[in-house]
Amino acid sequence: MKSADSSYRLRLIVVIALGLVMALGSFWVLELMRKISIDNAPDIVRSEPDFYVDNFKFIQLAKDGQLHYKMSGDRLTHEPLHDSYQIAQPIIISPGMARAPMTMRAESAMIEDDNSKVHLRKNVRIDRPASGQSQALHLETEYLLLLPDEDVMQSDQPVKLLLGQSTLSGNGLFANNATRELRVSGNVHGSFPPSVSH
Incomplete structure (x- = not known):
């Protein structure tokens, strides 16, 4: 029984760790894409009164x-x-x-x-x-x-x-x-x- 509990915990830790790595990786890719789009965007020049x-x-x-x-x-x-x-x-x-x-x-x-x-x-x-x-x-x-x-x-x-x-x-x-x-x-x-x- 102890072996089944530790096997279950190990799988749960691996799943949580993979989910955490995927979430952080997704956030990093999203932030990288946002920075690239800002850097490549044309400069906006306001010509109308503000x-x-x-x-x-x-x-x-x-x-x-x-x-x-x-x-x-x-x-x-x-x-x-x-x-x-x-x-x-x-x-x-x-x-x-x-x-x-x-x-x-x-x-x-x-x-x-x-x-x-x-x-x-x-x-x-x-x-x-x-x-x-x-x-x-x-x-x-x-x-x-x-x-x-x-x-x-x-x-x-x-x-x-x-x-x-x-x-x-x-x-x-x-x-x-x-x-x-x-x-x-x-x-x-x-x-x-x-x-x-x-």
Whole structure:
């Protein structure tokens, strides 16, 4: 009887061991096939937007914690292929420290390079009301590149600038708010009212 029990146990151990080896072997083959299929699969490139936000508002703070600018728009869409953002009807408000806030509007915008470049396109308008010693400012163009980290804006498209009663137009613009530099280039025309003497 003892011999029959040990023979039964031996067969049972052999069957369990074979089943375990087959299960582990099947798992290994399945894992190997999965890795091969992933390695041989073509790289998937996402060309469609991966998320969007309707009626968004965004606030950027400067390094000192002060408000740098506020941005809002009808829709913000992320394009993963270039890691850029498309904005419909953007509005950007840059607070004025010694002057009134500047408001920028356009029909569309694209933000790229880790938010360091903002391309405003179609019917671009910039307005700043008069305040203190600063005259009212109005700028019109079809394209404007903003470099918010450098406090620079530039355009290679025709621009029209109104500062108080003075007008200035040309085929390009470079403005550095930090250094107070303004350059209008190409076919420049200007109209300046006579200065008032006291």
